[in-house]
Amino acid sequence: MFLNLSFSYAYSCTQWHDAQWLIDGVDALLYVPAALNKRAYMVKGDGNKVAITCDSGHFAGIDLGIGKYHFEVGAGKENFEWA
Secondary structure (H helix, E strand, O other): OEEEOOOEEEEEEEOOOOOHHHHHHHHHHOOOOOOOOOOOEEEEEEOOEEEEEEOOOOOHHHHHHHHHHHHHHHHOHHHOEEO
């Protein structure tokens, strides 16, 4: 599924049925500050394993770290593992 809000955002998932932690984590990504106000994240996962990627660029590593932190705070660290 692709969402086009005020920034580019996409997620794809398998085996996530009624996972409130996922909804909360993705919601937290909507408010992430970014180095260049460019927020293009992709959240992928299987079961409770989650991976987040970010568009490439000069500050991509910084943006990825900020995004992963916010996802973790929103989703709850105890609900998933980083893939």
